[in-house]
Amino acid sequence: MSPVQAGRAEAIAAEARGGAVYDRGYRPYDGPRGRRGAATFALYKASMRRALGIRRSWRQKVAPFALLGIVTIPAIVNVGIGYVTRDRFLSQRIQIISYREYVGVSAALLLFVALVSPDVLCPDRRQHVLPLMFARPITGFDYVVAKLGAIATILFAFSFLPQVVLFVGNMLVSDSALNYFTGHLWVLWKVPAAVALLAIYYTVIGIAISSLTDRRIVAGASIIGLFLVTSISSAIFVGDFEFRGGSAAGLINVLRLPLYLRDLIFLTHISPRSPLGGVNNGGLLAVVTYVVVLAVGVTVLLRRYRWVER
Amino acid sequence: MTSGSLLRLDGLTKRYPGTTALDGLSVDLPRGRIGLVGANGAGKTTTFRLLLGLAHPTEGHIEVCGIDVARDPIGVRSRLGYMPEHDCLPLDQTAADVVATFGELSGLPARAARQRASDILDLVGLDEARFRPIGEFSTGMRQRAKLAQAIVSDPELVLLDEPTSGLDPAGRDDMLALVSRLGSFGISVLMATHLLDDVQKVCDYVVMIDAGRLVVAGTTASLLERTGTVTVDVGPRGPELVAPLGAINLRAVATEGVVEVEISNDDELDLLTDCIARLELPLYRLSSRVTSLDEVFLHRTEELP
Amino acid sequence: MTSAASVAPVPDDDPAFAEHATVLVENVSVWFRQKVALSELSCSFGPGVTGLLGPNGAGKTTLMRAITGLIDVNQGAVQIEGKDPRRDRQVFRRLALVPEDEAVPGGLTAREFVRYIAELHGIADRHAPDDALQSVEMLDVGDRNVDEFSKGMRQRTKVAAALVCDPHVLVLDEPLNGADPIQRLHLISLFQRLGADGRTVIVSSHILNEVERLAPRVIVLINGRLAAAGGHHAIRDAMDDRPRHVLVRSDAGRRLAAGLIALDSVGGVTFDSARDGLVIETLRARELATALPRLARDESIRLFEVRALDDSLESLFRELVR
Numbered sequence: 001m002s003p004v005q006a007g008r009a010e011a012i013a014a015e016a017r018g019g020a021v022y023d024r025g026y027r028p029y030d031g032p033r034g035r036r037g038a039a040t041f042a043l044y045k046a047s048m049r050r051a052l053g054i055r056r057s058w059r060q061k062v063a064p065f066a067l068l069g070i071v072t073i074p075a076i077v078n079v080g081i082g083y084v085t086r087d088r089f090l091s092q093r094i095q096i097i098s099y100r101e102y103v104g105v106s107a108a109l110l111l112f113v114a115l116v117s118p119d120v121l122c123p124d125r126r127q128h129v130l131p132l133m134f135a136r137p138i139t140g141f142d143y144v145v146a147k148l149g150a151i152a153t154i155l156f157a158f159s160f161l162p163q164v165v166l167f168v169g170n171m172l173v174s175d176s177a178l179n180y181f182t183g184h185l186w187v188l189w190k191v192p193a194a195v196a197l198l199a200i201y202y203t204v205i206g207i208a209i210s211s212l213t214d215r216r217i218v219a220g221a222s223i224i225g226l227f228l229v230t231s232i233s234s235a236i237f238v239g240d241f242e243f244r245g246g247s248a249a250g251l252i253n254v255l256r257l258p259l260y261l262r263d264l265i266f267l268t269h270i271s272p273r274s275p276l277g278g279v280n281n282g283g284l285l286a287v288v289t290y291v292v293v294l295a296v297g298v299t300v301l302l303r304r305y306r307w308v309e310r
Numbered sequence: 311m312t313s314g315s316l317l318r319l320d321g322l323t324k325r326y327p328g329t330t331a332l333d334g335l336s337v338d339l340p341r342g343r344i345g346l347v348g349a350n351g352a353g354k355t356t357t358f359r360l361l362l363g364l365a366h367p368t369e370g371h372i373e374v375c376g377i378d379v380a381r382d383p384i385g386v387r388s389r390l391g392y393m394p395e396h397d398c399l400p401l402d403q404t405a406a407d408v409v410a411t412f413g414e415l416s417g418l419p420a421r422a423a424r425q426r427a428s429d430i431l432d433l434v435g436l437d438e439a440r441f442r443p444i445g446e447f448s449t450g451m452r453q454r455a456k457l458a459q460a461i462v463s464d465p466e467l468v469l470l471d472e473p474t475s476g477l478d479p480a481g482r483d484d485m486l487a488l489v490s491r492l493g494s495f496g497i498s499v500l501m502a503t504h505l506l507d508d509v510q511k512v513c514d515y516v517v518m519i520d521a522g523r524l525v526v527a528g529t530t531a532s533l534l535e536r537t538g539t540v541t542v543d544v545g546p547r548g549p550e551l552v553a554p555l556g557a558i559n560l561r562a563v564a565t566e567g568v569v570e571v572e573i574s575n576d577d578e579l580d581l582l583t584d585c586i587a588r589l590e591l592p593l594y595r596l597s598s599r600v601t602s603l604d605e606v607f608l609h610r611t612e613e614l615p
Numbered sequence: 616m617t618s619a620a621s622v623a624p625v626p627d628d629d630p631a632f633a634e635h636a637t638v639l640v641e642n643v644s645v646w647f648r649q650k651v652a653l654s655e656l657s658c659s660f661g662p663g664v665t666g667l668l669g670p671n672g673a674g675k676t677t678l679m680r681a682i683t684g685l686i687d688v689n690q691g692a693v694q695i696e697g698k699d700p701r702r703d704r705q706v707f708r709r710l711a712l713v714p715e716d717e718a719v720p721g722g723l724t725a726r727e728f729v730r731y732i733a734e735l736h737g738i739a740d741r742h743a744p745d746d747a748l749q750s751v752e753m754l755d756v757g758d759r760n761v762d763e764f765s766k767g768m769r770q771r772t773k774v775a776a777a778l779v780c781d782p783h784v785l786v787l788d789e790p791l792n793g794a795d796p797i798q799r800l801h802l803i804s805l806f807q808r809l810g811a812d813g814r815t816v817i818v819s820s821h822i823l824n825e826v827e828r829l830a831p832r833v834i835v836l837i838n839g840r841l842a843a844a845g846g847h848h849a850i851r852d853a854m855d856d857r858p859r860h861v862l863v864r865s866d867a868g869r870r871l872a873a874g875l876i877a878l879d880s881v882g883g884v885t886f887d888s889a890r891d892g893l894v895i896e897t898l899r900a901r902e903l904a905t906a907l908p909r910l911a912r913d914e915s916i917r918l919f920e921v922r923a924l925d926d927s928l929e930s931l932f933r934e935l936v937r
Contacts, residue, residue: 024432025433026429026433026494026495027429028464028495028496029418029422029426029463029464031418031419031422032419032422033388033416033417033418033463034417034418034419035384035388035417036384038414038417038419039414039415039416039417042411042414042415042417042420043415045414046411046414046415055403055404055407056402056403057402060402123400124400127397127398127399127400127401128394128396128397128398129398129399129400131392131394131398132392132394132398132399132412132459133415134362134364134387134392135362135387135390135391135392135460135465135469136387136388136412136415136416137384137385137387137388137416137417138415139384307364308363308364308365308366308383309359309364309365309366347795347796348795448671449671450671477671477821478669478670478671478821479670479821479823479929479932479933479936480670480933480936481671482821483933504767504793504794504795504796504799505822506796507822507824545901545904576917579917579918579919580917583908583911583912583917583918584908584912586908587908587909587911587912588912590905590909591905591908592901592904592905593904593905593907593908593918593921594900594904594921594923595921595922595923596918596919596920596921596922597920597921597922598920604796604800607796607797608796608797608800611797
C-alpha cells in the first residue's frame with residue numbers, strides 16, 4: 001500500500017471506532033487534606049524558597065549564595081594550607097582557624113541575616129498578603145514558627161556547611177583520615193550545637209526586627225544598626241583598651257552574646273580573653289541574657305502577628 | 311458534602327467601643343450564591359472577620375457548614391476560601407507558583423496543589439499567562455488570580471469581597487460569569503458588594519444589612535415581585551393610547567416616555583395589544599413592572615425605625 | 616446660577632459638541648513617551664450632566680486631567696469658558712476636580728478638610744463648608760477624622776470639598792465608587808440637581824446603569840479616541856449597521872416565529888429556552904415594532920412581553936468595545 005492509501009485506510013478505521021469529547025471542566029478535590037501541621041510546613045518550605053530565591057529570577061539567588069561562598073572561604077583556605085603543608089611535621093602544621101573560632105561572627109553572616117530576614121516577612125506585610133492566610137488553617141503563631149524555622153534552618157545550614165568542609169578537608173589532608181575522625185569525635189556534637197545556638201539567636205533577632213516594618217531596607221538597616229550600636233556601646237562600657245579583665249557590660253553586646261555560649265560548649269567556661277572574662281558567674285549571666293533576648297524577640301513576634309482580636 | 315444550611319447566624323452581635331457593628335443578626339442561609347449588601351460599610355467587614363474566626367462575637371453564635379466557629383475556627387477556615395478586595399498577591403512570583411503555594415498552605419500535598427493550580431488557572435482564563443509574574447498582570451487578570459487562589463483548595467464556601475471592584479464593564483461581566491459558575495462546581499459563594507446590580511445578576515439569595523441589623527433575607531426571585539402594572543413603550547405618540555384604552559376600561563397613565571396600564575387578567579393584555587395594532591403604533595416594549603433590588607432595599611430600609 | 620458664556624461657534628448637528636459649551640476640547644492629543652493616551656480628540660461639554668465612559672486605559676482620566684489643567688496637552692487646545700486651564704489661574708475659581716485616588720491629607724476631620732479647601736480658594740463665606748457637607752449628607756459626621764471613613768464616605772467628603780467653591784465646572788472620576796445603595800441614590804440626585812442648576816458636570820463611571828440614570832448625554836472614549844457621543848438611545852439608533860435583538864414572549868412561540876419570518880424587517884428568529892421566548896434579529900426596529908402587534912392580532916397570539924435586549928447603555932457599550 002502506498003503511504004497515501006495507508007493514511008486513508010487509517011482514517012476510515014478511526015471513523016469506524018467513533019469519537020468522544022472529554023469534559024475538561026471542574027474536578028473537585030477528594031484527596032488528602034492536611035491541617036495546621038501540613039500548612040505550617042508548607043509555609044516553612046515556601047519561606048525558605050523565598051529567602052534563597054528559588055523559583056524566582058536569577059538575581060534573587062546571587063546574594064544568598066555569594067554570601068555562602070564568602071563564608072566558606074576560610075575553610076577552603078585552611079584546607080588548602082593544610083594540604084600544602086601536609087608533608088611537614090606535626091608541630092609545623094599550620095592551622096589558620098580552629099573549629100571553635102570558626103563558629104563565629106563574620107560580616108558575611110550578619111549581612112546574610114540582614115538580607116534574608118526582611119525578605120521573608122516584609123513583602124508579606126507590604127503587599128498585604130497576610131489576609132490570604134486568614135482563610136487557611138494556620139494561626140499567627142504557626143506563621144511565626146514557620147518563618148523562624150525557615151530562616152534558622154538556612155542560617156544553620158550556611159554556618160554548618162563550611163564547618164563540614166573544614167572537617168572533611170582536615171580529615172583528608174591528615175595522615176590518617178580514620179584517626180583524625182576518631183580523634184575529633186567531639187567536633188561532631190559541639191559544632192552543630194554551637195552553630196544551632198547561633199543560628200537561632202540571630203534568626204530571632206532578625207525576624208523580630210523585620211516584623212516591625214514593611215520595608216525591607218529599613219528592617220535590614222535596623223538589624224545591622226542594632227548590632228553596631230550595641231557592640232560599640234558595649235566596647236565603651238567595658239572601656240578597657242588594655243585588656244585587664246572583663247566586665248558584665250560585655251553582655252550589652254548583642255552581637256557577641258551567643259559566642260559566650262559557644263565557649264561554654266567548647267571550653268566549658270567563658271574564655272578569659274573575652275570581654276566577659278573573669279566575671280563572676282559569667283557563664284550563667286550569659287545564658288540568662290541569651291534566654292531573655294530570645295524571649296523578648298519571640299514576644300514581639302507573637303504580638304505583631306496576633307490576628308485574632310481579643 | 312453534607313446537606314444542611316451553609317451558614318447559620320444566631321443572634322449575632324458585635325459591639326466595639328463606640329459602635330455596634332452587628333446587632334442581633336439571625337439568619338439561616340442555604341447553599342448557593344448569596345449576596346451580602348450593607349449600608350454604611352462596617353457590617354460587611356465585621357461579618358467576614360467573624361466568619362473567619364478572626365474576631366469573637368459579643369453575643370450570639372455562628373455556624374459555618376455545620377461547624378461552630380467559636381469551637382473550631384481552624385476547621386472552619388480549612389473549608390473556606392477568601393478573596394479580599396485589595397491587591398494581595400506577591401508581585402514577583404508567577405501566577406502558577408502563587409496559586410500552587412497557597413494550595414499547599416491550605417493543606418494540599420505539593421503535587422496535588424500544582425495540578426489544581428494549573429486546572430484552576432485554566433478555568434479562570436489565565437492559562438496563557440500563568441508563567442508570568444503577577445506584577446505584569448492587568449487589574450482584571452489580578453482579580454482572576456485572586457479568585458484562583460481562593461478556590462484552589464476546593465472550599466465549600468468562598469468569601470468574595472467586592473469581586474468586581476476596579477473592573478470595567480467587560481471585566482465585570484467576565485468576573486460575574488465566573489462567580490456564577492462557581493455554583494456549578496459545588497462551591498457556595500458569599501459575595502459582599504455594594505452593587506445591587508451584580509447581586510441581581512448572579513445571586514440566588516440576598517442578605518441586606520443596614521446599621522448592623524438585618525433588613526432583608528430571601529431568595530432573589532421572591533424579592534423581585536411583579537406588580538399588576540404593565541409598562542408599554544410605543545414611542546413618542548404614547549399619550550395617544552390613553553383615551554382609547556380608557557374607552558375599553560383600561561386605566562392608563564402616560565409618564566416619562568412610556569404608558570403604564572393596569573392589567574388584571576390576560577384577556578386585558580390582548581385588548582391592549584389589539585388597541586396598539588389598531589392605532590398602528592410601534593410596540594417597542596411590553597413588560598410587567600418588576601422591581602429592582604435597589605428599590606427593594608430602599609423600600610425596606612425606609613420601613614425600619 | 617447663570618450659565619457660562621458660549622465659546623467657539625458650534626457645529627450644531629454634531630453630537631460630540633454640546634450647545635452652549637463651557638468646556639471645549641479641540642483636536643487634543645496627549646502622549647506619555649510611547650503610549651498615546653488621547654488621540655486627536657475633539658468634543659465639548661456644556662451645562663447639565665455628561666457621562667464619560669470607556670474601558671480601563673481608554674483615556675478618561677487623562678482627559679479629565681487635561682481639562683482641569685493638571686497635565687499639558689501635546690497637541691491641540693483645551694478651553695474652559697474661553698480660558699486655558701494651564702495658563703489662566705482664574706479658571707480654578709470655578710472649576711473643581713474630584714479624582715478617584717485617595718488623595719486626602721491625613722489627620723483632618725471632614726469639616727477641617729473642606730474648610731481648608733475653601734480657604735485655598737479664598738471663599739469668604741463661613742457657612743460654605745457646612746453647606747457643602749450638608750449637600751452630601753456628611754454634616755453629622757463632620758467632626759470625625761477622615762482617616763476613619765470608609766471609601767464611600769471619603770468620596771463624599773471630596774465631593775463636598777469640590778462643591779464648597781461653588782464651581783461652574785465639576786469633573787468627577789468614579790464618584791459613586793464604594794458608596795452603598797442609599798448613598799449612591801442620594802449622590803445621583805445631587806448631581807442631577809447640580810446639572811439642572813446649569814453647572815457643567817462631567818462624571819466618569821463604570822457602573823453603566825447609573826450613568827444611564829444620571830446623564831442624558833454621554834461621551835465614549837476607546838483607545839484614546841472618540842467612539843460615540845450623544846444620548847444613548849440616539850447612539851444606538853446611529854448604529855444602524857448592527858442588528859437589534861428583541862425578545863418576545865407569547866403563548867404560541869412557533870406560530871409567531873413562522874409569521875415573523877415572512878416579514879422583511881426580520882433578519883432572524885432564535886428560540887431562547889432560557890428566556891422562554893423568541894429573540895428576533897432586525898435591522899429595522901421601527902418596522903418590526905409596528906408589524907408585531909398586527910401580526911399578533913391577526914394570528915390570535917397573546918403577547919406577554921416585548922423587550923429590546925440591547926437597549927441598555929451596557930449592551931451599547933459592549934457593542935462599541937467589540
